Amino acid sequence: MELQEFQELVSSATGRGSVLVAFIRCEVTYSGRAETFLPLGDRILILKADGSLLIHQPSGSTPVNYMKAGTQVVLTQENGALTVSARNAHEKAWLTLIVREVHDAIARKLEDGQSIDLAGNERDMSDWIRDNPSCISANFRPVQREEQTDVGFIDVLGHDGDGLVVVECKRVTASLSAVDQLRRYVERVQRIRGTMTVRGVLAAPAITPNAHEMLTSWGFTFCRIDPPKRLERWGKGQARLGQFP
């Protein structure tokens, strides 16, 4: 495809609210939070109607360069190369694409009003603990979920007779930073509520050895809980999903 034809396709696509995808040979320069340079090679360019710009290499699941929504794009042509200048004022980021060749390109207006439905996040986990407090301890009674302090949100706050209990949830293996976080919350609750005894509980499917050592050295306890993946609403669809033709 000629560069001139491509330039017209891009212009009409962006003006019309279409998405454009192209296989191009290009080099990429970026300056913003960091600075990058990518020498000449074949790439996939995606330009969306909201101003998102993505550049993918032929392998890998993450873009090699990108600009977020709200980016403004200007095309200029000189000396047999097309320059795509992208600027995002809000992000203070600039990206320049020098296009040497266009292998193929398509553009189209796409209709999608749907949003994704996700299950199995940390919120589901703290909800489940609140509904099943005995998983923390026999006498545990939740007080509030996600209490806000000046040092961050507390996932679950409760008491178990002796005193207050701060629960920090992680949906994956808990690491040192999770213990840091729990410690920060426990100390803050101790300060707010005076000298009352405050227990700290880390709830996660697993914990790393170093994190567990640090946890116990601070007098906190680990509580093994698997994150609930509750798309059982799918019914049998979920069972079918694990199978593979």
Added chain:
Amino acid sequence: MELQEFQELVSSATGRGSVLVAFIRCEVTYSGRAETFLPLGDRILILKADGSLLIHQPSGSTPVNYMKAGTQVVLTQENGALTVSARNAHEKAWLTLIVREVHDAIARKLEDGQSIDLAGNERDMSDWIRDNPSCISANFRPVQREEQTDVGFIDVLGHDGDGLVVVECKRVTASLSAVDQLRRYVERVQRIRGTMTVRGVLAAPAITPNAHEMLTSWGFTFCRIDPPKRLERWGKGQARLGQFP
């Protein structure tokens, strides 16, 4: 485009090591680290030669669903719909794409042996501090960079006459978690090296108010340092980048 034609295009593309991009109307089901469902809508499908699979909605800069490299894809057709079954055994993830319509599709073998060159990361910052120790204090002398402990790497370790100094670098505004990290390192150095006085310094371009309060309450100090973005190797190219046509 007919579903049959699309199926043949996908098959030949994957067999040939090509990248495939398509505008399709589909619904998506995912089960792996979490579970998701995305109802019918127009999407962009990207299928790379390494087995990466990406599904983008018409807006937004991140994929709504994805599978990492190494994913195996099987196509089946029944009742006027094409089903794309994707499995990644290593990640224990499954994704099913029910394709109702194919608006457009392109496939091609892309050549790209280049890799991106990036400047302005935290490593550059700790290198700079090591070369310019007076930015921490007049007498500061670095001992080692990134000393490994069982609670993580220490960015810069040094002494300033009175005792040891632990420096934690952040290339962006330092937050509570940065103070957590610094505290963890200082405590560990105190334990390893006995009762010796250990100072903690957080080096970053800025710090949030709460983090600064927590920092000083622990007796640590903040040291304002801007991260070096040193792609001056580009010469004038960098200056030109900030300009916009």
Added chain:
DNA sequence: ACACCAAGCAGCAAT
């Protein structure tokens, strides 16, 4: 393989 951490993290919610 696991552990730990930085990231041009992104995106979201609350302040």
Added chain:
DNA sequence: ATTGCTGTTTGGTGT
């Protein structure tokens, strides 16, 4: 707009 945190975080490095 800033702060803080979750994420199918991702990706890299070191053990």
